[in-house]
Amino acid sequence: MSTTExxxxxxxxxxxxxxxxxxxxxxxxxxxxxxxxxxxxxxRGNFELAAWLFMRLSGIVLVVLVIGHLVxxxxxxxxxxxxxxxxxxxxxxxxxWQIWDLAMLWLAxxxxxxxxxxxxxxxxxxxxSRMWLKALLYTATVWTILLGTLVIFTFDxxxx
Amino acid sequence: xxxxVLDKADAAGQPEPGFADSPYITVTFRxxxxxxxxxxxxxxxxxxxxxxxxxRVLDGLHKIKWDIDGTLTFxxxxxxxxxxxxxxxxxxxxxxxxxxxIKDINPEKPIxxxxxxxxxxxxxxxxxxxxxxxxxxDVMPFLITKETNEPTRERLQSAEDxxxxxxxxxxxxxAACTSSCPVFWNDGQYFGPAxxxxxxxxxxxxxxxxxxxxxxxxNDRDGVWRCRTTxxxxxxxxRGIEVTxxxxxxxxxxxxxxx
Numbered sequence: 001m002s003t004t005e006x007x008x009x010x011x012x013x014x015x016x017x018x019x020x021x022x023x024x025x026x027x028x029x030x031x032x033x034x035x036x037x038x039x040x041x042x043x044r045g046n047f048e049l050a051a052w053l054f055m056r057l058s059g060i061v062l063v064v065l066v067i068g069h070l071v072x073x074x075x076x077x078x079x080x081x082x083x084x085x086x087x088x089x090x091x092x093x094x095x096x097w098q099i100w101d102l103a104m105l106w107l108a109x110x111x112x113x114x115x116x117x118x119x120x121x122x123x124x125x126x127x128x129s130r131m132w133l134k135a136l137l138y139t140a141t142v143w144t145i146l147l148g149t150l151v152i153f154t155f156d157x158x159x160x
Numbered sequence: 161x162x163x164x165v166l167d168k169a170d171a172a173g174q175p176e177p178g179f180a181d182s183p184y185i186t187v188t189f190r191x192x193x194x195x196x197x198x199x200x201x202x203x204x205x206x207x208x209x210x211x212x213x214x215x216r217v218l219d220g221l222h223k224i225k226w227d228i229d230g231t232l233t234f235x236x237x238x239x240x241x242x243x244x245x246x247x248x249x250x251x252x253x254x255x256x257x258x259x260x261x262i263k264d265i266n267p268e269k270p271i272x273x274x275x276x277x278x279x280x281x282x283x284x285x286x287x288x289x290x291x292x293x294x295x296x297x298d299v300m301p302f303l304i305t306k307e308t309n310e311p312t313r314e315r316l317q318s319a320e321d322x323x324x325x326x327x328x329x330x331x332x333x334x335a336a337c338t339s340s341c342p343v344f345w346n347d348g349q350y351f352g353p354a355x356x357x358x359x360x361x362x363x364x365x366x367x368x369x370x371x372x373x374x375x376x377x378x379n380d381r382d383g384v385w386r387c388r389t390t391x392x393x394x395x396x397x398x399r400g401i402e403v404t405x406x407x408x409x410x411x412x413x414x415x416x417x418x419x
Contacts, residue, residue: 020200032278
């Protein structure tokens with residue numbers, strides 16, 4: 001082992017001389033994403049308010065939609081064994097169930113995506129990782145919503 | 161005329177208090193030390209003290225600083241829970257060292273003392289409070305009125321109007337709430353509970369006329385909407401302010417203002 005090598009405490013293992021001293025202090029233990037004078041000023045937008053409110057309202061509606069969905073799919077009328085192509089085709093023949101499933105898809109996806117957005121904002125420390133995680137999240141969300149919407153409206157019960 | 165003599169007879173008549181009768185107990189203080197002039201790492205250091213359990217953690221820190229190790233660095237000013245300088249993380253919870261009695265925090269086990277979290281540690285228990293005060297300044301914590309001429313008499317307020325924001329006037333800016341907030345730990349850009357409490361104090365003051373501006377500041381990305389209602393701030397507040405409730409009231413004011 002070289003004598004100049006230092007341990008984590010900043011003290012050389014052999015000579016015991018401190019690497020850090022009054023004239024050469026160690027870096028301070030910084031807090032993540034500190035508030036500084038350069039912190040962006042107010043943007044005067046209402047997006048965060050709308051997002052917060054959307055989470056509460058969509059959550060209430062989703063409780064009804066999802067529990068109704070689960071009861072119909074898994075409990076009533078023979079339970080899960082009845083679910084097949086014919087069952088889905090039969091339900092989507094009615095605009096009521098089309099709208100139900102469409103509302104559930106959109107609300108669940110946006111609710112979940114917004115929740116994950118706040119998780120990323122809270123926990124991803126570096127700006128770059130936040131940006132990439134959110135880009136991935138938004139891509140997946142938009143893709144799933146579009147694909148699901150397309151299937152609900154273009155579903156063909158006579159497909160071979 | 162005889163000068164009165166303080167009567168020591170009672171004490172003298174009793175047998176000498178034995179060691180078992182001593183009010184003093186041995187307490188271990190486990191303090192998180194950081195000195196950038198020595199090492200880049202923070203380390204735990206244990207101090208053994210003979211101390212009366214009815215004394216406060218701050219008294220223990222004083223004993224250490226004055227009798228054992230003068231390099232121990234911490235802030236304190238009034239030492240009576242008013243100035244708010246000695247907020248620290250004691251046994252994993254944010255408290256004022258001057259309001260925490262040793263007997264109340266299980267002195268059988270080592271008492272851990274750390275700097276408050278989420279702010280840059282400068283030395284030992286001293287943190288850089290500037291980002292905290294920057295957030296405080298950003299909510300304009302002073303009376304703003306739109307009238308151009310100063311009134312010639314006091315601004316009157318009814319007792320009910322005064323009671324509306326009474327809770328949030330108690331803040332001493334010790335940062336115990338803000339540095340107990342998990343959102344603030346990860347993102348110091350968040351205004352934090354203390355700034356919101358002090359905005360609340362003026363938003364709900366009937367004499368103040370800049371509530372709109374303050375609400376606008378707190379409506380932002382790093383404002384009240386980042387609160388996750390974990391109630392850490394309410395638990396931490398040494399003044400018993402219902403911090404989370406104040407934040408919720410600001411949220412409600414923002415929503416009712418808009419819809």
